[in-house]
Amino acid sequence: MNENETELKVQSLVDGELTGREAEELRARLESDAGLRTLHARLTVMRGLMTGAELPRTLPESGDFHWSQISKAIEREERQAKHLARPASSANWLLRWVVPLAGVACLVLVLTMKQTAPPNLDILLGSDHELELSVDDLDVMTFNTGDDAMSIVWLDYAIDLQQDSLQLWLD
Amino acid sequence: MPEEPAYSSAEEPQLVEWAKLGDMQAFEELVARYRDRIYVRAYSIMRNETLAVDLSQNAWVKAWQRLEQFHGEASFPTWLSRIVTNLCLDELRRQKRARTDSIEAMEETTGPVENRMEVETIDPVEGLSRGELRERIDAALAKLSDKHRTVIVLYEFEQLEYREIAEKMGTSIGTVMSRLFYARKRLASLLKETLKRDGLIE
Secondary structure (H helix, E strand, O other), X not given: OOHHHHHHHHHHHHOOOOOHHHHHHHHHHHHHOHHHHHHHHHHHHHHHHHOOOOOOOOOOOOHHHHHHHHHHHHHHHHHHHXXXXXXXXXXXXXXXXXXXXXXXXXXXXXXXXXXXXXXXXXXXXXOOOEEEEEOOOEEEEEEEEOOOOEEEEEEEEOOOOOHHHHHHHHO | OOOOOOXXXXXXXXXHHHHHOOOHXXXXXXXXXXXXXXXXXXXXXXXXXXXXXXXXXXXXXXXXXXXXXXXXXXXXXXXXXXXXXXXXXXXXXXXXXXXXXXXXXXXXXOOHHHHOOOOOOOOOOOOOOHHHHHHHHHHHHHOOOHHHHXXXXXXXXXXXXXXXXXXXXXXXXXXXXXXXXXXXXXHHHHHHHHHHHOOOXX
């Protein structure tokens, strides 16, 4: 054990952190080592000086103001917690469920069409780069440009326009 | 109409129970009783009035949120003191991360040569009241680095064991012992200087 370790052991003894055989051995060593005894005495004095030495202070703001800040913070945090815990609003519900479901539905639709389209659908060539697919309730149009290596897939639901709404459109 | 409880004369455990049931007035009474004590602990660690106020306010908010976790193993102010101490340590860690160059690293005890320095002898000073001595100790504490002051506050004032300090500070017990030893030596030296300057010792 080097000198530094011994000093730390003496400190542990003063602090009551050294117990049992180790403490007994160190106490025996203190008997014969004046230097360690002095260190032990000085550390003991320091401990004594520090006992209850924390300077009392008064909060530098009024008690009422301090409480108002605390109560406001508590209310704010409780509001936030309630907001997170309460059932989602219609907008949140839409975002949380409808959008992912719509995404999944689109994906399923595209995959289904990919598998079934070539053999089952009536394919009309609109131009050199255009394919038109006809399904009862859904129009699917793809546009391919070989030069840009780009494909656009356009999905369109049929809208049954009433006469009056058609009139509005025409107006 | 039921009579309102007498908060100011209620015992602490009763106030805690009421507060646990959501009684804000009971909690307000607890704040009134211990606000200075919690502020003092925050100030002892941070040495900054504004930060100490903010952290003690946060500690009270956390205490309210965690009241269910308080089962009376320690006293209520001791439990609160642990909360504010943890918040202070978090703040010191945040500040440390924000600092690119730490002066403290230079002050850290690493070698046996520095550790061989003797702890100064401070004899109890006659004629110096406990209050005056406290003020001098407080001034000396202010001159310690954050790490050394924190370890002193946690050991001497918060009365934690080495192991608990090591856990809170995220370090080893050996480092805690070393920091405590160095902090005491530095404190003794600063204290001796102050007392000499004031003509209280030769």
